[in-house]
Amino acid sequence: MLSLYDTVSRKKVALVPLRPDRVGIYTCGPTVYRYVHIGNLRTYLLTDLLLRAVRFDGLAPFSVQNITDMGHMHQEQLEQTEDKVIAAARAAGKTATEIAEFFTAAYFRDCRRMNFLPSDVYPRASTHVPEMIAMAKELEGKGVTYGEGGFLYFDVTKAKGYGELSGAVLGEGEAAGRTDESIHRRKNRPEDFSLWLAADPGREFLWESPWGLGWPGWHIECSAMAEKYLGKEFDIHVGGVDLRFPHHENSRAMAMTATGGRFALLWVHAAHLLVDGRKMSKSLSNEYTLDDLESRGVSPMDFRYHCLTLHYRTPMNFTWASQGASAKALARLREAFSGKGETGARGGRADEAEGFRRRFREAIGDDLNAPRALAVVHEAVRSDLPGDVVRELAREWDTVLGVGLLEEVSGKAAGEGAPGGEFAPGEVVDLALRRDRCRRERRFAEADALREKIREAGYDVLDGKDGAGRLRKR
């Protein structure tokens, strides 16, 4: 049984699927005009963990994640951007669509590296404008909109339950005090938002609509696509906390008003990942990508494991020190799982494995408490249970954790292998073999010198009982 903390009711709620055969899940996906950073990935890991937990519970998830590929982006913004990839693409005459395709592919590559289960549908916003127009018309027909001159706005005072999700109180936000007259002159109040905007110069994406040539507002994107693929009501909506207001509040108000349904029954929000105690941003130049991490020797699985050491609703302050501690812990776990003998020296009680199983399942079921689940993994691997039993537990648990618990960490003998299946370079293997010979002949000074050279080449020698040192990348 899985329970999740729901932002609307502000408490843990048991997941009772609307339909017995599938759990409908919608995730606010990436805007594909840049590489996703590790903060984005932490949020998408929440979706992945949720999908895996749902499966672990014997249920079938149906996952929808949108791709925002029409930018809501002006030509001049595209050209002013500091992003080197975009700047280069524009200079090469690439269209916004081509740029979006490039970053969409990059996003999927990152997802694979993070070992995310794929969603069932990845609807592109740019190909769902007719659905957005249909929803806007539906709302217009219900008399909850107003506007003129190619602009259509949603009147939030006509939405039942507006503010339930975010706690927003009309007229209380700072926005009320800093309304930009030039932009909002057509709006009755700051909280109202645009369903449709009139065409303006320099915009690449434009569509014909009942309100004239223009483009859809941002919030209606998710409302329309969620309804199309998941219906008027579905089980879970996932997103980052920063989207709680206004985006989630608005898309919820819109969808509920348009369809009369409840939209998402449960809202889960991922806490932010901060770097050096600050939210990542271009201006602070602290936006790390997966490639940045890899260039510092941190693999995607190291990062995934590190994320799992915190609960998803706990803000994470990313530091290289804590990431390093996690990477070491993961490496040791893998080492321990692969090194376990077939049978435990002292056996281990028959019910012990079941106890670990139960505790792991309870942790995951309790609002996806991955850190608690990891504690169970550590305890199990240090227990007296036989190796094959522990490895079976790891196999089961890794369907949820997805960090590769049973991955081989190091080669069995000198030169045989290195982490990730890479082989140590031949010259390093030669050094290791020469050192072994020196040790057998008790020429320790020479052996130690060779060991130092191997270290300089980036490898540690792991001496075993048989004397033949394995190599491990440092």
Add this chain to the structure above:
RNA sequence: GGCGGCAUAGCCAAGUGGUAAGGCAGAGGACUGCAAAUCCUUUAUCCCCCGGUUCGAAUCCGGGUGCCGCCUCCA
């Protein structure tokens, strides 16, 4: 100004009424020619501060302090 979150050992981090999980680092031991790796043992009388409720609170209530986020595109 409004709304929300967080404060637990050197560091990261679970725990939301019954007497502090787990990881990293550190210490001691085993192993080793010495190391490394590995294994074993060990490390918070106490959970930001001040009151209160309770037989009992890190956990509940009231009041502070500090940090972060949202209210504008934002995971």
